Amino acid sequence: GEDVEQSLFLSVREGDSSVINCTYTDSSSTYLYWYKQEPGAGLQLLTYIFSNMDMKQDQRLTVLLNKKDKHLSLRIADTQTGDSAIYFCAESLHNNNDMRFGAGTRLTVKP
Amino acid sequence: EAQVTQNPRYLITVTGKKLTVTCSQNMNHEYMSWYRQDPGLGLRQIYYSMNVEVTDKGDVPEGYKVSRKEKRNFPLILESPSPNQTSLYFCASSFIGSPLHFGNGTRLTVT
Numbered sequence: 001g002e003d004v005e006q007s008l009f010l011s012v013r014e015g016d017s018s019v020i021n022c023t024y025t026d027s028s029s030t031y032l033y034w035y036k037q038e039p040g041a042g043l044q045l046l047t048y049i050f051s052n053m054d055m056k057q058d059q060r061l062t063v064l065l066n067k068k069d070k071h072l073s074l075r076i077a078d079t080q081t082g083d084s085a086i087y088f089c090a091e092s093l094h095n096n097n098d099m100r101f102g103a104g105t106r107l108t109v110k111p
Numbered sequence: 112e113a114q115v116t117q118n119p120r121y122l123i124t125v126t127g128k129k130l131t132v133t134c135s136q137n138m139n140h141e142y143m144s145w146y147r148q149d150p151g152l153g154l155r156q157i158y159y160s161m162n163v164e165v166t167d168k169g170d171v172p173e174g175y176k177v178s179r180k181e182k183r184n185f186p187l188i189l190e191s192p193s194p195n196q197t198s199l200y201f202c203a204s205s206f207i208g209s210p211l212h213f214g215n216g217t218r219l220t221v222t
Contacts, residue, residue, distance in 0.1 A: 008151065033210060042115070042201055042213035043154075088153065097142050097161070097207060103153035 006089050006102040013110050018076040020105045022089030025070070029091040032065060034074045037086040037104065046074070046087075076107075084109045113138045117202050117214035124192055125222055132187045132217050134202030140212070142205050143185035144169070145177065147198040148216075154201065160185055161207070192221045 006022045024032060030051050035043040049056045049063045049072075056063045062075040076083055089102040115136045124130055136143065144159035146169075156169030160179040174196055176188040185204075189196060197220050203211040 004153070031210075035213075040215070042215045043203075043211075044213070045210045048210060097144075097159070097205065097211075099156075099211065101146075101154040103151055 004089055004091055004100050004102040006087075006105045008103060009106050009108070011108045011110060012079050014079060014081055016079055018074075018079045018083070018107055018109075020074045020076075020087050020089075020107065022072045022074075022102055023070055024072060024089070024091040025100065026091060026093055027067070027070060029093055031092045032063075032072050033088075033090040033092070033099070034061075034063065034072075035088040035090060035101075037088065039085075043088060079107075079109050081109045081111060083107060113212070115202055115204055115212050115214035117200075117217050119217060120215065121218050123220045123222065126193055127191050130189050130192060130219075132189075132200060132202075132219070134185045134187065134204075134214060135183050136185075136202075136204040136212070137183065138204065138206075138212065139182065140204035141182070141207055143179065144203045144211070145175070145185070145187050146201045146203065147171065148201060149198050157187070157200075192219075194221050197221050 012018045033048040034046040036046045060077045064073045086104040088104045090099050092099045118133045141162045145157040146154040155171045158177040160166045200217045202214040205211045
């Protein structure tokens with residue numbers, strides 16, 4: 001089937017930048033999302049980007065979208081131990097409520 | 112406080128014993144959905160509802176039922192649970208065309 005793909009693990013040192021990558025499936029996707037899941041909690045919306053944008057910046061977060069390659073990335077500047085979590089990439093299709101999620105990238109931040 | 116509330120948070124049961132996981136949202140959202148999260152597979156949609164009395168199958172509906180008699184509630188029913196339904200379940204809701212809000216999850220173990 002068609003999948004949203006992301007690498008499963010990423011480890012960085014505190015203070016470094018983290019880049020989490022994702023490839024999505026549908027060129028007609030209207031919104032692309034990044035969700036964060038901390039241990040024992042649900043998914044929290046971090047940021048999202050509309051498909052007609054190339055970049056979105058929100059404080060330490062930068063989202064880059066390459067529509068040609070269907071590639072989405074999330075950059076976290078000055079990564080902190082509190083950023084350790086699982087990050088999910090998701091695309092929304094058609095009516096904007098049919099969302100497809102990647103398997104999640106577990107980010108570990110080492111002091 | 113705006114939230115999606117699931118109960119129970121943890122549930123251990125035996126094969127074949129019917130169970131219900133409740134989900135309630137206080138944001139007047141039209142759309143509600145159930146997902147299951149399994150390692151390496153991300154979130155897979157079980158059922159969703161676009162409004163009261165309207166429900167549809169997601170990607171993995173087998174073995175599950177839902178109902179949407181009121182706007183705020185969207186219970187997930189397992190008539191005869193089996194061990195392969197051991198998973199972490201999330202309820203989510205949103206306005207149509209808006210990002211999903213997630214509950215904190217229900218960890219179900221079927222022995």
